[in-house]
Amino acid sequence: MQKAPILLATRLSPKVEAQWQKNLQAMMPEENILTLNQIQVRRGIEMALVANPPSGVLGDFPDLKWIQSLWAGVENLLTDKTLPEIPICRLIDPDLAQAMAETVTAAVMAFHRDFDLYKSQQQQKSWLQHPPVFARNRHVTILGLGEMGRASAAMLAALGFSIHGWSRSPQNLQDVTCYHGEDGLRQSVDQANILVNLLPLTEQTYAILNRDIFQHLAPDACLINFGRGAHLVEDDLLDYLEQGKIRHAFLDVFAKEPLPIEHLFWSHPKITVFPHIAAMTNPVSASKVIAQNIYRYRQTGVIPVSCNRVLGY
Amino acid sequence: MQKAPILLATRLSPKVEAQWQKNLQAMMPEENILTLNQIQVRRGIEMALVANPPSGVLGDFPDLKWIQSLWAGVENLLTDKTLPEIPICRLIDPDLAQAMAETVTAAVMAFHRDFDLYKSQQQQKSWLQHPPVFARNRHVTILGLGEMGRASAAMLAALGFSIHGWSRSPQNLQDVTCYHGEDGLRQSVDQANILVNLLPLTEQTYAILNRDIFQHLAPDACLINFGRGAHLVEDDLLDYLEQGKIRHAFLDVFAKEPLPIEHLFWSHPKITVFPHIAAMTNPVSASKVIAQNIYRYRQTGVIPVSCNRVLGY
Numbered sequence: 005m006q007k008a009p010i011l012l013a014t015r016l017s018p019k020v021e022a023q024w025q026k027n028l029q030a031m032m033p034e035e036n037i038l039t040l041n042q043i044q045v046r047r048g049i050e051m052a053l054v055a056n057p058p059s060g061v062l063g064d065f066p067d068l069k070w071i072q073s074l075w076a077g078v079e080n081l082l083t084d085k086t087l088p089e090i091p092i093c094r095l096i097d098p099d100l101a102q103a104m105a106e107t108v109t110a111a112v113m114a115f116h117r118d119f120d121l122y123k124s125q126q127q128q129k130s131w132l133q134h135p136p137v138f139a140r141n142r143h144v145t146i147l148g149l150g151e152m153g154r155a156s157a158a159m160l161a162a163l164g165f166s167i168h169g170w171s172r173s174p175q176n177l178q179d180v181t182c183y184h185g186e187d188g189l190r191q192s193v194d195q196a197n198i199l200v201n202l203l204p205l206t207e208q209t210y211a212i213l214n215r216d217i218f219q220h221l222a223p224d225a226c227l228i229n230f231g232r233g234a235h236l237v238e239d240d241l242l243d244y245l246e247q248g249k250i251r252h253a254f255l256d257v258f259a260k261e262p263l264p265i266e267h268l269f270w271s272h273p274k275i276t277v278f279p280h281i282a283a284m285t286n287p288v289s290a291s292k293v294i295a296q297n298i299y300r301y302r303q304t305g306v307i308p309v310s311c312n313r314v315l316g317y
Numbered sequence: 318m319q320k321a322p323i324l325l326a327t328r329l330s331p332k333v334e335a336q337w338q339k340n341l342q343a344m345m346p347e348e349n350i351l352t353l354n355q356i357q358v359r360r361g362i363e364m365a366l367v368a369n370p371p372s373g374v375l376g377d378f379p380d381l382k383w384i385q386s387l388w389a390g391v392e393n394l395l396t397d398k399t400l401p402e403i404p405i406c407r408l409i410d411p412d413l414a415q416a417m418a419e420t421v422t423a424a425v426m427a428f429h430r431d432f433d434l435y436k437s438q439q440q441q442k443s444w445l446q447h448p449p450v451f452a453r454n455r456h457v458t459i460l461g462l463g464e465m466g467r468a469s470a471a472m473l474a475a476l477g478f479s480i481h482g483w484s485r486s487p488q489n490l491q492d493v494t495c496y497h498g499e500d501g502l503r504q505s506v507d508q509a510n511i512l513v514n515l516l517p518l519t520e521q522t523y524a525i526l527n528r529d530i531f532q533h534l535a536p537d538a539c540l541i542n543f544g545r546g547a548h549l550v551e552d553d554l555l556d557y558l559e560q561g562k563i564r565h566a567f568l569d570v571f572a573k574e575p576l577p578i579e580h581l582f583w584s585h586p587k588i589t590v591f592p593h594i595a596a597m598t599n600p601v602s603a604s605k606v607i608a609q610n611i612y613r614y615r616q617t618g619v620i621p622v623s624c625n626r627v628l629g630y
Contacts, residue, residue: 099451102451103449106426106429107449109426109476110423110432113426113427114426117423118594122589122592123436125592126583129578129583131575131592133592133593133597134594136416136419136594138412138416138419139419159476162475163419163422163476261444262444265442270439270442276436277435277439279438279446281430281447281449284448
């Protein structure tokens with residue numbers, strides 16, 4: 005019996021979707037990867053590879069067994085009521101965690117060595133030295149200790165920073181002082197110089213970056229939001245930047261992306277705007293991870309570890 | 318017999334000199350540290366602690382045995398013909414090497430994760446993602462493998478960068494591909510993505526950062542000059558930035574410091590200007606190192622390892 009094709013359903017640009025299709029196909033020569041437009045027979049299709057799939061389309065595949073996201077963040081999938089009640093797997097790519105750790109480290113180091121202050125001084129042609137602080141005297145708190153949080157913590161700990169971490173459930177990590185639960189959240193950020201958010205977006209983490217948290221930070225703190233735009237209460241951040249209690253923010257994610265031209269984050273002198281690049285999915289390494297998931301499923305019928313709809317990630 | 322005082326001779330501001338005196342005195346309660354103005358009897362004084370000492374004054378101390386610099390860079394001392402022919406010791410402070418490694422790492426990471434590109438895009442409110450490169454695929458070359466170069470190489474190697482290093486004499490370092498000598502220089506920078514200069518300033522290294530070296534770099538390269546201003550041929554850098562062959566330069570040191578207001582580096586969009594902060598001497602840790610040198614000398618008569626006037630550092 006011939007194997008049914010695998011569906012690739014995205015709302016990416018045709019060019020980007022075609023590139024994904026090419027990469028996936030190259031990693032799985034024994035499979036037939038077809039986009040929504042290319043598929044003629046919907047019966048028998050067991051797997052869908054998705055990136056922002058058009059709403060409602062997956063319900064038309066009666067034999068679908070599981071859904072694989074091309075990305076790590078799956079909050080849109082898990083809250084999409086039109087999706088069939090089948091396992092949803094998010095992308096777990098070691099290269100993605102490595103990319104995130106590198107970007108987190110770059111932002112932490114830039115703030116740590118006062119690059120924001122020197123940039124603004126350069127605009128004023130001002131030659132003024134600030135006393136350096138050693139990494140060992142900086143308290144960095146990471147919210148979220150999944151693959152990305154753990155990789156970031158390990159890299160920053162190797163540079164000598166004092167690392168604190170917070171997660172939903174208890175964790176025990178080398179070189180990280182771990183906290184969990186609601187009380188643990190406040191403790192974990194208490195006197196932090198640099199706060200890094202890498203949490204998944206769930207009902208519990210929505211708007212978690214707000215003044216209740218900011219008030220516990222050390223003076224002249226730094227906020228790095230590489231999670232999701234909806235984690236941040238924008239007005240609270242603007243207040244704290246205005247008052248000088250937070251010195252600088254690095255934001256990679258926004259309530260609306262691309263960040264609208266009229267948004268005042270673009271021109272705020274204390275905000276660095278990144279266009280959602282902290283951990284960009286690499287189609288080549290992601291396709292390899294996905295091909296391994298599919299190969300294992302074809303061999304054994306085992307669906308990869310999937311997301312928990314109650315927890316939301 | 319009472320010990321003679323120790324001379325502190327600087328051209329620092331009175332406030333900064335007083336702070337040094339206080340720190341040094343606190344680390345050496347058994348010694349008497351006096352500034353040029355405070356010293357009455359010049360005979361018997363064996364040690365001078367100096368930072369840009371006024372020209373000619375040290376020749377007036379007939380019993381001077383050795384000179385300790387408060388700083389790591391001693392090119393001005395070694396070329397000062399008015400200094401007596403006695404050993405000159407430069408500051409070798411592990412904290413200073415650590416500070417330099419942290420600043421080098423911050424600059425390397427900022428370039429590596431395209432912060433310069435995103436900064437300039439932010440000014441234009443442009444949302445454009447650049448494909449990331451992993452640290453393991455970046456070739457970083459460090460010129461100068463003294464305490465600071467070695468500490469920087471170790472930190473960058475820990476982050477996964479591919480490290481190449483160049484020094485006057487052969488070295489053998491873990492995780493660093495080492496080159497030496499004139500031929501080795503070109504080889505070491507060949508196809509480098511990021512070039513970091515931490516060399517001492519000597520006759521041999523004067524103007525070493527010039528187009529003959531730049532032409533060997535990979536396209537879209539980065540120059541980090543944390544050595545001395547006189548290492549750099551400014552017009553060659555400006556040409557290479559203009560042609561887009563060098564994408565960005567981080568400069569911490571300049572031919573004249575503070576960098577004059579009219580200098581075009583201040584407003585160049587592809588140059589980050591730092592006010593000589595890459596590795597600022599920490600008066601507390603430096604005073605501790607110097608106190609140890611002096612204690613050992615008082616106990617044993619042994620002068621600390623000193624600079625080589627022929628090599629120039």
